[in-house]
Amino acid sequence: MKINIKFDKSEPLTVHWAVWFYILILVNSVMAFGLITFLEFDMSENNAIYMLAMIPCMGLVVGAAIIRIIRTLKLRMKKISDGINRVAEGNLEVELDLNHSGEYRDMYRNFNRMVRELKNTKIEMQNFMNDFSHEFKTPITSIHGFAELLQEDHISEEDRKQYLQIIAEESHRLALLSQNTLLLSKLDAQEVITDKKVFDLDEQIKKCTILMFREMEKKEITLNMELSPVKYFGSAELMHQIWMNLISNAVKFTPHGGEITIIMVSVGDQITVNISDTGIGMDERTIKHIFDKYYQGDSSHATIGFGLGLSIVKRIVDLCGGDITATSAPGLGSTFSVVLKAPVHRSKNK
Known part of the structure; x- marks a missing residue:
């Protein structure tokens, strides 16, 4: 069963954070300019109080916007952190939803690709172990069985030669399997060819x-x-x-x-x-x-x-x-x- 990690639909649409900061700075600059202008031309008590009251409002707007941005960023980081923790626990069915991933889209995409590669590797290893067990067990069983038959006294010389031929062939298969497995392990660890x-x-x-x-x-x-x-x-x-x-x-x-x-x-x-x-x-x-x-x-x-x-x-x-x-x-x-x-x-x- 596939587990999808998705964002809450109530989250805002993704907009580059630089645009948000630019708008906030522009709005507050206009409000600050208007505040100073009014205070210079009209210093009546009521207008001064009214204008001064705008200062905490401006702070609240900026603070709320920054908090919103930080919470959104933390939420997005939490999604990938949860995904990493699940993979570390052995769950390879995790998939991060790319919708509303914002500037973390490439990170989410690479994470999903990494999980798919790990999953494919796990499947390949399981298939290999099944195939390896099958290929390894079959010749051993044959060698064991025909070796026991050779210990009997009533078998003919023709059957004895046939059994020895089968043992020789199965032994060769085992040697080839071992040789290829060891060679592949050696090549995987090798980075430079030296015996040129x-x-x-x-x-x-x-x-x-x-x-x-x-x-x-x-x-x-x-x-x-x-x-x-x-x-x-x-x-x-x-x-x-x-x-x-x-x-x-x-x-x-x-x-x-x-x-x-x-x-x-x-x-x-x-x-x-x-x-x-x-x-x-x-x-x-x-x-x-x-x-x-x-x-x-x-x-x-x-x-x-x-x-x-x-x-x-x-x-x-x-x-x-x-x-x-x-x-x-x-x-x-x-x-x-x-x-x-x-x-x-x-x-x-x-």
């Missing part, structure tokens, strides 16, 4: 495709590559993570007999790498969240994944000072474009 060196970026991408060759061969995927020879100055280990994640994703979501195309061009100090596939594609909602931590476009878990791979890629690209975008449509495949803006060196001996 010059290496052949095109050769690195070729090696990554070779590592995925067996998987592509199983699905009879055609690989097309056009790679400009480029020497890049950066972290070879982190760049390897980028290409392996993007290529493995392309293989994972490309159907039997599909195609994967990798194109790298270098213009000046900018490298662009496009990795395209003829896979299942993504809708607009998935594209919008594809780089979010713990997000999985395939909520059915039909494909193996943890929702961490593209988050890792995005973080590495950001650390390199580059950019990554995704274009796709359901049934029409996907293209991931990585733009590296760090200094590069063209290879002359290719």
